[in-house]
Amino acid sequence: MIRIALDTNILAYAAGIDRSPDDEAKIRQARQVIAALAIHATLVAPVQALGELFVVLQRGGHSRGDARKIVLEFQEALGGADSAGATLASALDLSVDHEMQFWDSLILSAAVEAGCSLLLSEDMQDGLVVRGLTVVNPFAASIHRKLAQVLARGSG
Numbered sequence: 001m002i003r004i005a006l007d008t009n010i011l012a013y014a015a016g017i018d019r020s021p022d023d024e025a026k027i028r029q030a031r032q033v034i035a036a037l038a039i040h041a042t043l044v045a046p047v048q049a050l051g052e053l054f055v056v057l058q059r060g061g062h063s064r065g066d067a068r069k070i071v072l073e074f075q076e077a078l079g080g081a082d083s084a085g086a087t088l089a090s091a092l093d094l095s096v097d098h099e100m101q102f103w104d105s106l107i108l109s110a111a112v113e114a115g116c117s118l119l120l121s122e123d124m125q126d127g128l129v130v131r132g133l134t135v136v137n138p139f140a141a142s143i144h145r146k147l148a149q150v151l152a153r154g155s156g
Contacts, residue, residue: 002150004037005044005081005111007121008052010138015053015070017060026122026139033120033138033151040153045074046081046110048103081114094130108133118146 006014013023013030037043050071057067083091087109094105104124111119112131119135126137127144136144143151 001040001042002118003042003044003114003116004118004120004150005046005107005114005116005133006034006049006078007046007107007119007123008049008056009122010034010120011045011049011053011074012056012060015057015074017056019060029139033147036151041150043078044081044111044114044116045078046107046114047083048106048110050075050080052103081110081116083110087113098130100124108135118150120147 010030013027014034016027018024018027034043053074054067054071057070058064062070083106087106090109090113091102091106094100094108095102098105100108107121108119108124108130112133116133119133120138121135122137122139124135124137126135126140128135134144134146136147138147
């Protein structure tokens with residue numbers, strides 16, 4: 001079964017974080033995509049993304065206790081991709097080699113080490129391939145073929 005990691009922004013939309021007029025549509029779409037993917041894929045939340053979600057939830061008005069509860073629910077539902085010493089070294093290499101933000105490289109490295117072949121992210125470069133992992137923006141005007149293939153399994 002294919003493994004797909006979810007970036008912080010996808011988790012935030014799934015949690016219902018609404019900060020702009022466009023967010024309501026993205027909340028619905030993120031929830032639909034996650035539900036459809038869960039049928040034919042193993043979904044993973046990198047620990048870094050879960051930590052960032054905790055902060056986003058608090059900024060969105062949730063108490064620390066409520067944010068903790070939501071993050072732990074996501075971790076239980078999706079499973080986590082832990083960051084370890086090797087993940088750190090890998091992330092540092094990615095950050096240097098691809099000139100990307102460290103925290104993004106840490107999420108990418110954790111997803112790669114968890115055996116994911118896709119990472120859903122609105123913020124990272126759509127179509128970027130790193131160490132066999134493809135970054136896909138589920139909100140892009142045209143759906144990436146790899147995401148379309150997984151979603152098609154559910155409709156066929």
